[in-house]
Amino acid sequence: MHLPLSRRAFAAMLGTAMLPAAVWAQGEPWPSKPVRLIVPTPPGGATDRLARMLAVELGKAFGQPFVVDNRGGAGGSLGTAVVAKAPADGYTLLFTGVFNTINPGLYPKLPYDYVSDFVHIAPMTQGPNILVAKPDFEASTVAQLVALAKKKPSSIDFGSGGNGTSGHLTMEMFQRLAGIRMNHVAYKGTAPALQDVLAGVVPLMAINQDTAIPHIQGGKLKALAVTSRQRNPVFPAVPTFVEAGFSELVVTSWAGLDAPKGTPSAIVERLHDATLKAVQSKDVQDRLSAEGWIPFATTSQADFDKFVRAETTRWLRTIKDAGIQIE
Template structure:
């Protein structure tokens, strides 16, 4: 009899758990963003959250936890209940931070589970108009002839836009001076004023400055051209076959989140980024929707990105405490 009661109890528990997962979500979901409201990451997160909420039948509320290159937001999500109600809108910084920081308050490899990559944000290599180079090839060749002459700005040490230049420096054995700022807007202004010669920044941020003539675009960093800068060649077209990078956005959940919940979220996210209105809103600001990213694909992608940036960071001896 005791064994029968135990079996009945276990069966009821399994039934209750399955019902709870099937009913997911039954209240609002948090989407935590590691950067300030109004920035490119926040804008994309809100586009995704709006459609995701409609598909899930519950509001998806964006919550900004800015600071420390996204690590504050990541820590919040990593330590949240693994129930699918707290999601991280992760970025390239997640893969970079795994090596960049000596110590993190969470396990950068195992604390979170990827759900789907939802967007890629091309970056553009842009110079002050006074710089003579009109192509990426001309710029790189002049840097090689004049080691230490060129400086570039970034949104901060270890930021994705900083690492985009470090990748080029690593591959082409360049000698450059890095000038970090507190944000992308300050870094761009430093290029416009001529304090530094160039920057690699998100197309969504830099495009207005390029279109107004305050910056000169040389190349975009992705394999295909940007929809908002269609006349600007890619780095591969400029002759750098191995150079490709972008800012990316990935939804992640705490380790231990039930598989049915992850699968439901992934399916909803894939549907969301295929929506014509979502695609149009993303492409209008130069963001490329990623439409076929399953949890397995997303996991392999972030692993590859972590390995790649670890190689660059170690070679450049970059670290943050």
């Protein structure tokens, strides 16, 4: 037998049934305020330029400002640590890059685990290093450089922006694979190292492609090889190290987006999709291509996570083999 419900009892039951919907409706949708994008490098460099480009596009996509906050220092580890300790609510994000897969090998006591303490959301872009020299340097190809280094062991200098930078590690990989030994001259930044190469003080260095473009096109530097798997469209005449017989020497300086571990999957998915849409837009692609940046072959979050893990493992091995240490 079914007894009729009173109006009060029916109202109470209805209110209970609708409680989750009411709670959801009262919650603030993400993002309801500006999002902080931590860039763990100083202003003005390639990482900072890329981050600001992405921040503008994400701001358009979500209707809230993505505010760039530069926190440079300790090879990018200081700014990365800020994000590792931030609430996992989608309001503090990390603009990441190759430095974060290098640092675990250089700084054994980092206050975070880069592989597991972050959600690796999406890649933005990548670009090769380029081995450059003054036009009058006696070697113009990788084969000629190897022959020269074997003829004059430990007599050729190469510069870099500092111990453990991608340019330094590229040259360490090259020496190990080629069975040669050259002298590393570490500078406090890429700019002074490049200045000395242009002046002929140091004959060689491996440098990011975007920085090298104006000097190569202006005839102030010559390019011996690029570290991408395929030739770079901006330098179609410059061979790869792979073509020169060094199939393992594939190095890219890359950039992407991370969040603290535990960030809700719905937010992560929206950020992933918005990042890819921004990067694939014609305006952004034109700007990236003009600086020699190239797209990632795969862009899923799972593939980006695998990429980060593989890069971290590879740089750990390279740094250990080269005996590189940072005090």
